Amino acid sequence: MEIRQLRYFLAIADAGTFTAAAERLRISQPGLSASIRALEHRLGTALLVRGRKRVELTEAGRELYVGARRALAALEATESQIRCGPGVTKSTLPVGAIPSFAGLDLAALISRFTAENPHVDVDVTGGMPLDLFAKLTDRTIELAFVTMPPQAPPGIRLTPLSTYPMVLACPLGHRLAGRRSVELAALRDETFVDFPADLVARQVTDQAFQAAGISRNVRVTCNEIGSLLELVAHGLGIAIVPRPLAIATRVPTALVPLDNASLVCTVAVATPAHGVATDAAQAMWNLISNTALPVVHR
Incomplete structure:
Protein backbone atom coordinates (compact mmCIF):
# COMPACT_ATOMS: atom_id res chain seq x y z
CA MET A 1 0.00 0.00 0.00
CA GLU A 2 1.15 3.51 -0.78
CA ILE A 3 1.06 6.30 1.80
CA ARG A 4 -0.79 8.42 -0.74
CA GLN A 5 -3.55 5.80 -1.01
CA LEU A 6 -3.95 5.68 2.75
CA ARG A 7 -4.22 9.47 2.94
CA TYR A 8 -6.84 9.44 0.18
CA PHE A 9 -8.81 6.69 1.91
CA LEU A 10 -8.81 8.57 5.23
CA ALA A 11 -9.90 11.78 3.51
CA ILE A 12 -12.91 10.03 1.97
CA ALA A 13 -13.85 8.37 5.26
CA ASP A 14 -13.66 11.71 7.08
CA ALA A 15 -15.39 13.80 4.41
CA GLY A 16 -18.15 11.26 3.71
CA THR A 17 -18.11 11.71 -0.06
CA PHE A 18 -15.61 11.40 -2.90
CA THR A 19 -16.48 14.92 -4.05
CA ALA A 20 -15.76 16.56 -0.70
CA ALA A 21 -12.58 14.55 -0.26
CA ALA A 22 -11.32 15.47 -3.73
CA GLU A 23 -11.93 19.15 -2.99
CA ARG A 24 -10.12 18.85 0.34
CA LEU A 25 -7.17 17.06 -1.28
CA ARG A 26 -7.23 19.34 -4.33
CA ILE A 27 -7.17 16.46 -6.79
CA SER A 28 -9.62 15.27 -9.43
CA GLN A 29 -12.48 13.02 -8.35
CA PRO A 30 -11.77 10.42 -11.11
CA GLY A 31 -8.15 10.22 -9.94
CA LEU A 32 -9.25 9.77 -6.34
CA SER A 33 -11.73 7.05 -7.32
CA ALA A 34 -9.09 5.23 -9.34
CA SER A 35 -6.66 5.29 -6.43
CA ILE A 36 -9.22 3.79 -4.06
CA ARG A 37 -10.21 1.10 -6.57
CA ALA A 38 -6.52 0.18 -6.88
CA LEU A 39 -6.24 -0.03 -3.08
CA GLU A 40 -9.33 -2.25 -2.85
CA HIS A 41 -7.96 -4.46 -5.63
CA ARG A 42 -4.64 -4.82 -3.83
CA LEU A 43 -6.38 -5.80 -0.58
CA GLY A 44 -8.91 -8.02 -2.31
CA THR A 45 -11.91 -6.53 -0.56
CA ALA A 46 -14.27 -3.56 -0.66
CA LEU A 47 -13.43 -0.76 1.77
CA LEU A 48 -16.34 1.57 1.08
CA VAL A 49 -20.07 1.22 0.43
CA ARG A 50 -20.82 3.89 -2.14
CA GLY A 51 -24.27 5.31 -1.37
CA ARG A 52 -26.23 7.97 -3.22
CA LYS A 53 -25.45 10.68 -0.65
CA ARG A 54 -22.57 9.34 1.46
CA VAL A 55 -20.04 6.56 1.55
CA GLU A 56 -19.87 4.21 4.53
CA LEU A 57 -16.98 2.05 5.68
CA THR A 58 -17.23 -1.72 5.35
CA GLU A 59 -15.91 -3.91 8.15
CA ALA A 60 -12.57 -4.11 6.35
CA GLY A 61 -12.69 -0.35 5.83
CA ARG A 62 -13.15 0.28 9.55
CA GLU A 63 -10.15 -1.93 10.31
CA LEU A 64 -8.02 -0.14 7.73
CA TYR A 65 -9.14 3.25 9.05
CA VAL A 66 -7.78 2.50 12.52
CA GLY A 67 -4.56 0.98 11.20
CA ALA A 68 -3.96 3.78 8.71
CA ARG A 69 -4.45 6.46 11.36
CA ARG A 70 -1.91 4.78 13.62
CA ALA A 71 0.60 4.21 10.81
CA LEU A 72 0.46 7.78 9.51
CA ALA A 73 0.63 9.22 13.02
CA ALA A 74 3.75 7.15 13.74
CA LEU A 75 5.31 8.23 10.44
CA GLU A 76 4.58 11.90 11.06
CA ALA A 77 5.94 11.67 14.62
CA THR A 78 9.17 10.16 13.29
CA GLU A 79 9.46 12.86 10.64
CA SER A 80 8.88 15.54 13.28
CA GLN A 81 11.57 14.12 15.53
CA ILE A 82 14.07 14.07 12.67
CA ARG A 83 13.24 17.66 11.70
CA CYS A 84 13.51 18.74 15.32
CA GLY A 85 17.14 17.64 15.45
CA PRO A 86 19.54 17.60 18.40
CA GLY A 87 19.90 20.47 20.84
CA VAL A 88 16.35 21.78 20.46
CA THR A 89 14.43 22.43 23.68
CA LYS A 90 11.11 20.59 23.68
CA SER A 91 7.97 21.43 25.62
CA THR A 92 4.78 19.53 26.44
CA LEU A 93 1.24 20.69 25.77
CA PRO A 94 -1.25 19.13 28.25
CA VAL A 95 -4.76 18.74 26.81
CA GLY A 96 -7.86 16.94 28.03
CA ALA A 97 -10.45 14.87 26.19
CA ILE A 98 -13.51 12.88 27.12
CA PRO A 99 -13.40 9.13 26.39
CA SER A 100 -13.55 8.07 22.72
CA PHE A 101 -12.94 11.72 21.69
CA ALA A 102 -16.71 12.08 21.19
CA GLY A 103 -16.64 11.77 17.42
CA LEU A 104 -13.85 14.30 16.96
CA ASP A 105 -10.82 13.02 15.02
CA LEU A 106 -8.47 14.18 17.76
CA ALA A 107 -5.76 11.76 16.65
CA ALA A 108 -5.59 13.44 13.23
CA LEU A 109 -5.54 16.89 14.83
CA ILE A 110 -2.69 15.96 17.18
CA SER A 111 -0.81 14.30 14.33
CA ARG A 112 -0.97 17.48 12.28
CA PHE A 113 -0.07 19.62 15.30
CA THR A 114 3.04 17.60 16.12
CA ALA A 115 4.09 17.61 12.46
CA GLU A 116 3.86 21.41 12.39
CA ASN A 117 5.34 21.82 15.88
CA PRO A 118 8.10 19.19 16.18
CA HIS A 119 9.46 20.74 19.39
CA VAL A 120 6.16 20.21 21.25
CA ASP A 121 4.98 16.92 22.75
CA VAL A 122 1.29 16.46 23.55
CA ASP A 123 0.02 14.87 26.77
CA VAL A 124 -3.66 13.84 26.56
CA THR A 125 -5.56 13.39 29.82
CA GLY A 126 -8.90 11.58 29.67
CA GLY A 127 -11.82 12.49 31.90
CA MET A 128 -15.41 13.62 32.19
CA PRO A 129 -16.27 17.25 31.33
CA LEU A 130 -16.59 18.46 34.93
CA ASP A 131 -13.17 17.02 35.78
CA LEU A 132 -11.63 18.59 32.69
CA PHE A 133 -13.17 21.99 33.47
CA ALA A 134 -11.57 21.83 36.92
CA LYS A 135 -8.20 20.97 35.38
CA LEU A 136 -8.53 23.94 33.03
CA THR A 137 -9.25 26.22 35.97
CA ASP A 138 -6.17 25.11 37.89
CA ARG A 139 -4.05 25.03 34.69
CA THR A 140 -3.33 21.32 34.86
CA ILE A 141 -4.35 21.29 31.18
CA GLU A 142 -4.55 24.12 28.66
CA LEU A 143 -7.33 22.96 26.35
CA ALA A 144 -10.01 20.29 26.59
CA PHE A 145 -12.22 18.55 24.04
CA VAL A 146 -15.62 17.98 25.62
CA THR A 147 -19.30 17.50 24.95
CA MET A 148 -20.83 20.94 25.22
CA PRO A 149 -23.06 21.56 28.28
CA PRO A 150 -26.11 23.85 28.10
CA GLN A 151 -24.12 26.60 29.87
CA ALA A 152 -20.39 27.23 30.12
CA PRO A 153 -18.98 26.96 33.66
CA PRO A 154 -17.60 30.18 35.18
CA GLY A 155 -14.20 31.06 33.76
CA ILE A 156 -14.49 28.66 30.81
CA ARG A 157 -14.95 29.51 27.13
CA LEU A 158 -16.57 26.87 24.89
CA THR A 159 -16.17 26.89 21.11
CA PRO A 160 -18.38 24.37 19.24
CA LEU A 161 -16.64 22.20 16.66
CA SER A 162 -19.10 19.56 15.41
CA VAL A 267 -18.29 18.57 20.56
CA ALA A 268 -16.51 21.71 21.76
CA VAL A 269 -13.04 22.86 22.68
CA ALA A 270 -12.86 24.39 26.15
CA THR A 271 -10.27 27.00 27.12
CA PRO A 272 -9.90 29.45 30.00
CA ALA A 273 -12.18 32.43 29.39
CA HIS A 274 -9.25 34.86 29.21
CA GLY A 275 -7.41 32.72 26.66
CA VAL A 276 -4.59 30.22 26.55
CA ALA A 277 -1.31 30.95 28.32
CA THR A 278 1.47 29.36 26.28
CA ASP A 279 2.76 29.53 22.73
CA ALA A 280 2.13 25.80 22.30
CA ALA A 281 -1.50 26.16 23.35
CA GLN A 282 -1.92 29.13 21.04
CA ALA A 283 -0.50 27.09 18.17
CA MET A 284 -3.02 24.32 18.87
CA TRP A 285 -5.83 26.85 19.08
CA ASN A 286 -4.78 28.38 15.75
CA LEU A 287 -4.81 24.94 14.13
CA ILE A 288 -8.29 24.23 15.53
CA SER A 289 -9.56 27.61 14.33
CA ASN A 290 -8.24 27.02 10.82
CA THR A 291 -9.31 23.41 10.34
CA ALA A 292 -12.08 22.42 12.76
CA LEU A 293 -14.92 24.69 11.71
CA PRO A 294 -18.41 24.10 13.15
CA VAL A 295 -20.17 21.32 11.20
CA VAL A 296 -23.53 19.66 11.70
CA HIS A 297 -23.54 15.91 10.90
CA ARG A 298 -26.87 14.15 10.30
Missing part, protein backbone atom coordinates in the same frame (compact mmCIF):
# COMPACT_ATOMS: atom_id res chain seq x y z
CA THR A 163 -22.69 18.58 16.17
CA TYR A 164 -23.92 15.00 15.89
CA PRO A 165 -27.41 13.54 16.23
CA MET A 166 -28.42 11.35 19.14
CA VAL A 167 -29.97 8.03 18.09
CA LEU A 168 -32.02 5.33 19.71
CA ALA A 169 -30.03 2.19 20.52
CA CYS A 170 -32.10 -0.92 21.09
CA PRO A 171 -31.58 -4.71 20.98
CA LEU A 172 -31.56 -6.20 17.48
CA GLY A 173 -34.85 -7.99 18.05
CA HIS A 174 -36.62 -5.00 19.60
CA ARG A 175 -40.00 -3.88 18.19
CA LEU A 176 -38.45 -0.57 17.05
CA ALA A 177 -35.27 -2.00 15.57
CA GLY A 178 -36.51 -1.91 11.98
CA ARG A 179 -38.00 1.59 12.04
CA ARG A 180 -36.69 4.28 9.70
CA SER A 181 -37.15 6.75 12.57
CA VAL A 182 -38.98 6.97 15.87
CA GLU A 183 -40.75 9.69 17.86
CA LEU A 184 -40.24 10.15 21.60
CA ALA A 185 -43.91 9.31 22.23
CA ALA A 186 -43.25 5.77 20.99
CA LEU A 187 -40.76 5.32 23.88
CA ARG A 188 -43.19 6.23 26.65
CA ASP A 189 -43.48 2.71 28.12
CA GLU A 190 -39.90 1.59 27.53
CA THR A 191 -37.22 0.90 30.13
CA PHE A 192 -33.94 2.80 29.65
CA VAL A 193 -30.29 2.47 30.45
CA ASP A 194 -28.52 5.83 30.40
CA PHE A 195 -25.53 7.91 31.37
CA PRO A 196 -25.32 9.42 34.89
CA ALA A 197 -27.26 12.63 35.44
CA ASP A 198 -24.15 14.84 35.46
CA LEU A 199 -23.15 13.96 31.89
CA VAL A 200 -24.21 16.22 29.03
CA ALA A 201 -25.71 13.44 26.88
CA ARG A 202 -28.02 12.50 29.76
CA GLN A 203 -28.99 16.12 30.36
CA VAL A 204 -29.88 16.60 26.69
CA THR A 205 -32.06 13.49 26.77
CA ASP A 206 -33.77 14.45 30.03
CA GLN A 207 -34.57 17.93 28.73
CA ALA A 208 -36.07 16.56 25.50
CA PHE A 209 -38.34 14.15 27.36
CA GLN A 210 -39.35 16.79 29.88
CA ALA A 211 -40.24 19.17 27.05
CA ALA A 212 -42.37 16.41 25.49
CA GLY A 213 -44.08 15.72 28.82
CA ILE A 214 -42.88 12.11 28.92
CA SER A 215 -41.47 10.45 32.03
CA ARG A 216 -38.82 7.74 31.74
CA ASN A 217 -37.89 4.65 33.70
CA VAL A 218 -34.06 4.53 33.85
CA ARG A 219 -33.08 1.14 35.27
CA VAL A 220 -29.27 1.24 34.99
CA THR A 221 -26.73 4.06 34.55
CA CYS A 222 -23.21 3.78 33.16
CA ASN A 223 -20.66 6.46 32.19
CA GLU A 224 -18.91 4.46 29.45
CA ILE A 225 -20.53 4.14 26.02
CA GLY A 226 -19.30 0.62 25.24
CA SER A 227 -20.58 -0.82 28.51
CA LEU A 228 -23.84 1.11 28.13
CA LEU A 229 -24.48 -0.47 24.74
CA GLU A 230 -23.57 -3.91 26.06
CA LEU A 231 -26.40 -3.46 28.57
CA VAL A 232 -28.70 -2.54 25.70
CA ALA A 233 -27.60 -5.55 23.65
CA HIS A 234 -28.43 -7.84 26.59
CA GLY A 235 -31.96 -6.46 26.84
CA LEU A 236 -31.74 -4.39 30.02
CA GLY A 237 -33.27 -1.42 28.25
CA ILE A 238 -32.97 0.99 25.36
CA ALA A 239 -30.71 4.05 25.28
CA ILE A 240 -30.31 7.38 23.52
CA VAL A 241 -26.68 7.94 22.59
CA PRO A 242 -24.49 10.07 20.30
CA ARG A 243 -24.39 8.41 16.88
CA PRO A 244 -20.59 8.49 16.24
CA LEU A 245 -19.80 6.95 19.62
CA ALA A 246 -22.39 4.22 19.13
CA ILE A 247 -20.98 3.33 15.71
CA ALA A 248 -17.41 3.30 17.01
CA THR A 249 -18.16 0.71 19.72
CA ARG A 250 -19.29 -1.96 17.21
CA VAL A 251 -21.60 -3.42 19.88
CA PRO A 252 -24.41 -5.27 18.03
CA THR A 253 -27.40 -3.00 18.60
CA ALA A 254 -29.92 -1.40 16.25
CA LEU A 255 -29.44 2.37 15.83
CA VAL A 256 -32.63 4.21 14.89
CA PRO A 257 -32.82 7.96 14.03
CA LEU A 258 -34.99 10.11 16.31
CA ASP A 259 -37.62 12.59 15.13
CA ASN A 260 -36.48 15.31 17.52
CA ALA A 261 -34.15 18.10 16.41
CA SER A 262 -33.11 18.97 19.97
CA LEU A 263 -31.48 15.58 20.56
CA VAL A 264 -27.97 16.38 19.42
CA CYS A 265 -24.50 16.14 20.91
CA THR A 266 -22.05 18.98 20.28
Whole structure:
Protein backbone atom coordinates (compact mmCIF):
# COMPACT_ATOMS: atom_id res chain seq x y z
CA MET A 1 0.00 0.00 0.00
CA GLU A 2 1.15 3.51 -0.78
CA ILE A 3 1.06 6.30 1.80
CA ARG A 4 -0.79 8.42 -0.74
CA GLN A 5 -3.55 5.80 -1.01
CA LEU A 6 -3.95 5.68 2.75
CA ARG A 7 -4.22 9.47 2.94
CA TYR A 8 -6.84 9.44 0.18
CA PHE A 9 -8.81 6.69 1.91
CA LEU A 10 -8.81 8.57 5.23
CA ALA A 11 -9.90 11.78 3.51
CA ILE A 12 -12.91 10.03 1.97
CA ALA A 13 -13.85 8.37 5.26
CA ASP A 14 -13.66 11.71 7.08
CA ALA A 15 -15.39 13.80 4.41
CA GLY A 16 -18.15 11.26 3.71
CA THR A 17 -18.11 11.71 -0.06
CA PHE A 18 -15.61 11.40 -2.90
CA THR A 19 -16.48 14.92 -4.05
CA ALA A 20 -15.76 16.56 -0.70
CA ALA A 21 -12.58 14.55 -0.26
CA ALA A 22 -11.32 15.47 -3.73
CA GLU A 23 -11.93 19.15 -2.99
CA ARG A 24 -10.12 18.85 0.34
CA LEU A 25 -7.17 17.06 -1.28
CA ARG A 26 -7.23 19.34 -4.33
CA ILE A 27 -7.17 16.46 -6.79
CA SER A 28 -9.62 15.27 -9.43
CA GLN A 29 -12.48 13.02 -8.35
CA PRO A 30 -11.77 10.42 -11.11
CA GLY A 31 -8.15 10.22 -9.94
CA LEU A 32 -9.25 9.77 -6.34
CA SER A 33 -11.73 7.05 -7.32
CA ALA A 34 -9.09 5.23 -9.34
CA SER A 35 -6.66 5.29 -6.43
CA ILE A 36 -9.22 3.79 -4.06
CA ARG A 37 -10.21 1.10 -6.57
CA ALA A 38 -6.52 0.18 -6.88
CA LEU A 39 -6.24 -0.03 -3.08
CA GLU A 40 -9.33 -2.25 -2.85
CA HIS A 41 -7.96 -4.46 -5.63
CA ARG A 42 -4.64 -4.82 -3.83
CA LEU A 43 -6.38 -5.80 -0.58
CA GLY A 44 -8.91 -8.02 -2.31
CA THR A 45 -11.91 -6.53 -0.56
CA ALA A 46 -14.27 -3.56 -0.66
CA LEU A 47 -13.43 -0.76 1.77
CA LEU A 48 -16.34 1.57 1.08
CA VAL A 49 -20.07 1.22 0.43
CA ARG A 50 -20.82 3.89 -2.14
CA GLY A 51 -24.27 5.31 -1.37
CA ARG A 52 -26.23 7.97 -3.22
CA LYS A 53 -25.45 10.68 -0.65
CA ARG A 54 -22.57 9.34 1.46
CA VAL A 55 -20.04 6.56 1.55
CA GLU A 56 -19.87 4.21 4.53
CA LEU A 57 -16.98 2.05 5.68
CA THR A 58 -17.23 -1.72 5.35
CA GLU A 59 -15.91 -3.91 8.15
CA ALA A 60 -12.57 -4.11 6.35
CA GLY A 61 -12.69 -0.35 5.83
CA ARG A 62 -13.15 0.28 9.55
CA GLU A 63 -10.15 -1.93 10.31
CA LEU A 64 -8.02 -0.14 7.73
CA TYR A 65 -9.14 3.25 9.05
CA VAL A 66 -7.78 2.50 12.52
CA GLY A 67 -4.56 0.98 11.20
CA ALA A 68 -3.96 3.78 8.71
CA ARG A 69 -4.45 6.46 11.36
CA ARG A 70 -1.91 4.78 13.62
CA ALA A 71 0.60 4.21 10.81
CA LEU A 72 0.46 7.78 9.51
CA ALA A 73 0.63 9.22 13.02
CA ALA A 74 3.75 7.15 13.74
CA LEU A 75 5.31 8.23 10.44
CA GLU A 76 4.58 11.90 11.06
CA ALA A 77 5.94 11.67 14.62
CA THR A 78 9.17 10.16 13.29
CA GLU A 79 9.46 12.86 10.64
CA SER A 80 8.88 15.54 13.28
CA GLN A 81 11.57 14.12 15.53
CA ILE A 82 14.07 14.07 12.67
CA ARG A 83 13.24 17.66 11.70
CA CYS A 84 13.51 18.74 15.32
CA GLY A 85 17.14 17.64 15.45
CA PRO A 86 19.54 17.60 18.40
CA GLY A 87 19.90 20.47 20.84
CA VAL A 88 16.35 21.78 20.46
CA THR A 89 14.43 22.43 23.68
CA LYS A 90 11.11 20.59 23.68
CA SER A 91 7.97 21.43 25.62
CA THR A 92 4.78 19.53 26.44
CA LEU A 93 1.24 20.69 25.77
CA PRO A 94 -1.25 19.13 28.25
CA VAL A 95 -4.76 18.74 26.81
CA GLY A 96 -7.86 16.94 28.03
CA ALA A 97 -10.45 14.87 26.19
CA ILE A 98 -13.51 12.88 27.12
CA PRO A 99 -13.40 9.13 26.39
CA SER A 100 -13.55 8.07 22.72
CA PHE A 101 -12.94 11.72 21.69
CA ALA A 102 -16.71 12.08 21.19
CA GLY A 103 -16.64 11.77 17.42
CA LEU A 104 -13.85 14.30 16.96
CA ASP A 105 -10.82 13.02 15.02
CA LEU A 106 -8.47 14.18 17.76
CA ALA A 107 -5.76 11.76 16.65
CA ALA A 108 -5.59 13.44 13.23
CA LEU A 109 -5.54 16.89 14.83
CA ILE A 110 -2.69 15.96 17.18
CA SER A 111 -0.81 14.30 14.33
CA ARG A 112 -0.97 17.48 12.28
CA PHE A 113 -0.07 19.62 15.30
CA THR A 114 3.04 17.60 16.12
CA ALA A 115 4.09 17.61 12.46
CA GLU A 116 3.86 21.41 12.39
CA ASN A 117 5.34 21.82 15.88
CA PRO A 118 8.10 19.19 16.18
CA HIS A 119 9.46 20.74 19.39
CA VAL A 120 6.16 20.21 21.25
CA ASP A 121 4.98 16.92 22.75
CA VAL A 122 1.29 16.46 23.55
CA ASP A 123 0.02 14.87 26.77
CA VAL A 124 -3.66 13.84 26.56
CA THR A 125 -5.56 13.39 29.82
CA GLY A 126 -8.90 11.58 29.67
CA GLY A 127 -11.82 12.49 31.90
CA MET A 128 -15.41 13.62 32.19
CA PRO A 129 -16.27 17.25 31.33
CA LEU A 130 -16.59 18.46 34.93
CA ASP A 131 -13.17 17.02 35.78
CA LEU A 132 -11.63 18.59 32.69
CA PHE A 133 -13.17 21.99 33.47
CA ALA A 134 -11.57 21.83 36.92
CA LYS A 135 -8.20 20.97 35.38
CA LEU A 136 -8.53 23.94 33.03
CA THR A 137 -9.25 26.22 35.97
CA ASP A 138 -6.17 25.11 37.89
CA ARG A 139 -4.05 25.03 34.69
CA THR A 140 -3.33 21.32 34.86
CA ILE A 141 -4.35 21.29 31.18
CA GLU A 142 -4.55 24.12 28.66
CA LEU A 143 -7.33 22.96 26.35
CA ALA A 144 -10.01 20.29 26.59
CA PHE A 145 -12.22 18.55 24.04
CA VAL A 146 -15.62 17.98 25.62
CA THR A 147 -19.30 17.50 24.95
CA MET A 148 -20.83 20.94 25.22
CA PRO A 149 -23.06 21.56 28.28
CA PRO A 150 -26.11 23.85 28.10
CA GLN A 151 -24.12 26.60 29.87
CA ALA A 152 -20.39 27.23 30.12
CA PRO A 153 -18.98 26.96 33.66
CA PRO A 154 -17.60 30.18 35.18
CA GLY A 155 -14.20 31.06 33.76
CA ILE A 156 -14.49 28.66 30.81
CA ARG A 157 -14.95 29.51 27.13
CA LEU A 158 -16.57 26.87 24.89
CA THR A 159 -16.17 26.89 21.11
CA PRO A 160 -18.38 24.37 19.24
CA LEU A 161 -16.64 22.20 16.66
CA SER A 162 -19.10 19.56 15.41
CA THR A 163 -22.69 18.58 16.17
CA TYR A 164 -23.92 15.00 15.89
CA PRO A 165 -27.41 13.54 16.23
CA MET A 166 -28.42 11.35 19.14
CA VAL A 167 -29.97 8.03 18.09
CA LEU A 168 -32.02 5.33 19.71
CA ALA A 169 -30.03 2.19 20.52
CA CYS A 170 -32.10 -0.92 21.09
CA PRO A 171 -31.58 -4.71 20.98
CA LEU A 172 -31.56 -6.20 17.48
CA GLY A 173 -34.85 -7.99 18.05
CA HIS A 174 -36.62 -5.00 19.60
CA ARG A 175 -40.00 -3.88 18.19
CA LEU A 176 -38.45 -0.57 17.05
CA ALA A 177 -35.27 -2.00 15.57
CA GLY A 178 -36.51 -1.91 11.98
CA ARG A 179 -38.00 1.59 12.04
CA ARG A 180 -36.69 4.28 9.70
CA SER A 181 -37.15 6.75 12.57
CA VAL A 182 -38.98 6.97 15.87
CA GLU A 183 -40.75 9.69 17.86
CA LEU A 184 -40.24 10.15 21.60
CA ALA A 185 -43.91 9.31 22.23
CA ALA A 186 -43.25 5.77 20.99
CA LEU A 187 -40.76 5.32 23.88
CA ARG A 188 -43.19 6.23 26.65
CA ASP A 189 -43.48 2.71 28.12
CA GLU A 190 -39.90 1.59 27.53
CA THR A 191 -37.22 0.90 30.13
CA PHE A 192 -33.94 2.80 29.65
CA VAL A 193 -30.29 2.47 30.45
CA ASP A 194 -28.52 5.83 30.40
CA PHE A 195 -25.53 7.91 31.37
CA PRO A 196 -25.32 9.42 34.89
CA ALA A 197 -27.26 12.63 35.44
CA ASP A 198 -24.15 14.84 35.46
CA LEU A 199 -23.15 13.96 31.89
CA VAL A 200 -24.21 16.22 29.03
CA ALA A 201 -25.71 13.44 26.88
CA ARG A 202 -28.02 12.50 29.76
CA GLN A 203 -28.99 16.12 30.36
CA VAL A 204 -29.88 16.60 26.69
CA THR A 205 -32.06 13.49 26.77
CA ASP A 206 -33.77 14.45 30.03
CA GLN A 207 -34.57 17.93 28.73
CA ALA A 208 -36.07 16.56 25.50
CA PHE A 209 -38.34 14.15 27.36
CA GLN A 210 -39.35 16.79 29.88
CA ALA A 211 -40.24 19.17 27.05
CA ALA A 212 -42.37 16.41 25.49
CA GLY A 213 -44.08 15.72 28.82
CA ILE A 214 -42.88 12.11 28.92
CA SER A 215 -41.47 10.45 32.03
CA ARG A 216 -38.82 7.74 31.74
CA ASN A 217 -37.89 4.65 33.70
CA VAL A 218 -34.06 4.53 33.85
CA ARG A 219 -33.08 1.14 35.27
CA VAL A 220 -29.27 1.24 34.99
CA THR A 221 -26.73 4.06 34.55
CA CYS A 222 -23.21 3.78 33.16
CA ASN A 223 -20.66 6.46 32.19
CA GLU A 224 -18.91 4.46 29.45
CA ILE A 225 -20.53 4.14 26.02
CA GLY A 226 -19.30 0.62 25.24
CA SER A 227 -20.58 -0.82 28.51
CA LEU A 228 -23.84 1.11 28.13
CA LEU A 229 -24.48 -0.47 24.74
CA GLU A 230 -23.57 -3.91 26.06
CA LEU A 231 -26.40 -3.46 28.57
CA VAL A 232 -28.70 -2.54 25.70
CA ALA A 233 -27.60 -5.55 23.65
CA HIS A 234 -28.43 -7.84 26.59
CA GLY A 235 -31.96 -6.46 26.84
CA LEU A 236 -31.74 -4.39 30.02
CA GLY A 237 -33.27 -1.42 28.25
CA ILE A 238 -32.97 0.99 25.36
CA ALA A 239 -30.71 4.05 25.28
CA ILE A 240 -30.31 7.38 23.52
CA VAL A 241 -26.68 7.94 22.59
CA PRO A 242 -24.49 10.07 20.30
CA ARG A 243 -24.39 8.41 16.88
CA PRO A 244 -20.59 8.49 16.24
CA LEU A 245 -19.80 6.95 19.62
CA ALA A 246 -22.39 4.22 19.13
CA ILE A 247 -20.98 3.33 15.71
CA ALA A 248 -17.41 3.30 17.01
CA THR A 249 -18.16 0.71 19.72
CA ARG A 250 -19.29 -1.96 17.21
CA VAL A 251 -21.60 -3.42 19.88
CA PRO A 252 -24.41 -5.27 18.03
CA THR A 253 -27.40 -3.00 18.60
CA ALA A 254 -29.92 -1.40 16.25
CA LEU A 255 -29.44 2.37 15.83
CA VAL A 256 -32.63 4.21 14.89
CA PRO A 257 -32.82 7.96 14.03
CA LEU A 258 -34.99 10.11 16.31
CA ASP A 259 -37.62 12.59 15.13
CA ASN A 260 -36.48 15.31 17.52
CA ALA A 261 -34.15 18.10 16.41
CA SER A 262 -33.11 18.97 19.97
CA LEU A 263 -31.48 15.58 20.56
CA VAL A 264 -27.97 16.38 19.42
CA CYS A 265 -24.50 16.14 20.91
CA THR A 266 -22.05 18.98 20.28
CA VAL A 267 -18.29 18.57 20.56
CA ALA A 268 -16.51 21.71 21.76
CA VAL A 269 -13.04 22.86 22.68
CA ALA A 270 -12.86 24.39 26.15
CA THR A 271 -10.27 27.00 27.12
CA PRO A 272 -9.90 29.45 30.00
CA ALA A 273 -12.18 32.43 29.39
CA HIS A 274 -9.25 34.86 29.21
CA GLY A 275 -7.41 32.72 26.66
CA VAL A 276 -4.59 30.22 26.55
CA ALA A 277 -1.31 30.95 28.32
CA THR A 278 1.47 29.36 26.28
CA ASP A 279 2.76 29.53 22.73
CA ALA A 280 2.13 25.80 22.30
CA ALA A 281 -1.50 26.16 23.35
CA GLN A 282 -1.92 29.13 21.04
CA ALA A 283 -0.50 27.09 18.17
CA MET A 284 -3.02 24.32 18.87
CA TRP A 285 -5.83 26.85 19.08
CA ASN A 286 -4.78 28.38 15.75
CA LEU A 287 -4.81 24.94 14.13
CA ILE A 288 -8.29 24.23 15.53
CA SER A 289 -9.56 27.61 14.33
CA ASN A 290 -8.24 27.02 10.82
CA THR A 291 -9.31 23.41 10.34
CA ALA A 292 -12.08 22.42 12.76
CA LEU A 293 -14.92 24.69 11.71
CA PRO A 294 -18.41 24.10 13.15
CA VAL A 295 -20.17 21.32 11.20
CA VAL A 296 -23.53 19.66 11.70
CA HIS A 297 -23.54 15.91 10.90
CA ARG A 298 -26.87 14.15 10.30
